[in-house]
Amino acid sequence: MQAVQFAGHGDTDVIEYGDYPDPEVGSDEVLVEIRAGALNHLDLWVRRGMPGIDLEMPHVPGSDAAGVVREVGAEVSRFSAGDRAALSAGVSCGDCEFCRNGQYTLCTGFHIIGEHVRGVHSEYAAVPEANLIPVPEGVDWAIAGSAPLVFQTAWRMLIDRAEIEPGESILVLGASGGVGHAAVQIAAYAGAEVYATGSTEAKLEAARELGADHVCNYEEESFADWVREETGKRGVDVVVDHVGGNTWRESIRALAKGGRLVTCGATTGPNPETDVRRIFWNGLSVLGSTMATPGQVDDVMELVWDGQLEPAIRETLPMSEAARGHELLEGREGFGKVVLVPDSVEEP
Known part of the structure; x- marks a missing residue:
């Protein structure tokens, strides 16, 4: 598959779009064909390098994306092939004292997809079932792929x-x-x-x-x-x-x-x-405050899905122009989100 990636930290010139190994789908994971994803300032920090985070290189960034389910692991029960889904990037263990009390964002092992582990700015991504949100029919991919994190x-x-x-x-x-x-x-x-x-x-x-x-x-x-x-x-x-x-x-x-x-x-x-x-x-x-609990994600995304809240989108770019997207955020150009679409997708 094709993916946004970088083999070392630095300025936007480290960003490439090219071949990357196809993801392997774990028993609790869902393979999503990405239709649209969005940049966040978090992506800039990850690309530049953050103290205490040692990434496996080359790293695929991206903490926002949405697409179509193509395959599900043996233990997956909430999604089937053909479903529409968006990423909620915060990962918690579910077992520590904070998770047991419903304080998932305080999890002792809390981490963010795209920041601490491989992200989703690629043609396909294998994502834990727990980190996916159903996307109703009729919701634009650019909206679904840019709203969850912010x-x-x-x-x-x-x-x-x-x-x-x-x-x-x-x-x-x-x-x-x-x-x-x-x-x-x-x-x-x-x-x-x-x-x-x-x-x-x-x-x-x-x-x-x-x-x-x-x-x-x-x-x-x-x-x-x-x-x-x-x-x-x-x-x-x-x-x-x-x-x-x-x-x-x-x-x-x-x-x-x-x-x-x-x-x-x-x-x-x-x-x-x-x-x-x-x-x-x-x-x-x-x-x-960091990210949100699953219940809070459900509450706010319902308002996005029915149009009461809506991400503003300043520009939509092919993933091969991800470096340009980073520059838009760094230069504070425009208002709202920058959306990236796999080059193989004609319309987000």
Whole structure:
């Protein structure tokens, strides 16, 4: 088969699209013919190399994809050949103390397909049955292949970890990114007043269309100053920060007393400066979040399947142009997801 792959870490020039061994299907696995997959910032970090993760090379990246089931292992019961399925990339052991309590994302062996093990940006992928979600007929492959990772991440952040309530104020940083644009929609769906940041007028207008009530160009002004002005110096109840180093201090300053900062990533660095005094004096909560539980995935994907939530797609590319897709994300070009389609598939 053909697959996106790299034999060493580095810039986009390490990415190739070419022959790769066909996957072997285990007893609890499903062979999926991939119709569409999407890039996430996670793919950029994996390609560059991440401390503590020693990948088998060449590595096939990709944590988002959807396609048609072609073969099932002997122990598979939920899927049959011809079914439509999408990937939910978080893998848990099911047996540790956290899994037994339903806290699957805290699993002691938790890992992500595409980050820690072979991914799904290829013509075919063998995926554990537990990591597949049924995709209803009529759902576009580009939607199915680009929604699961970011929507489950944003859903758990806002609904489970931050426990947002109707009428609360929510600030979403980087609303043009995958998690950001999902968080804007989920916050609006939950009845919150949504504040969002972006770097261009086009991105801010797109955020408005997705449900943002107030928008700020962070290239032109401090978003913390903007929030405090917009809220009469009160601040917002929740900040969604997946940016990290460059925004952390301002995110804390944008919170109201008793506010919650929820984070799932650190695209600009993992070691930000922080004002501990503001955290304890204002009674702030800092909440970490990674991916989602199977039940949470089901809840949010039902809303995607029926069209209440929808991933924005900035561009669709053949997998042979995966390097170009990485460059789009690195250059912050456009709004929403970049979708990759196997070169053998004419339409996603």
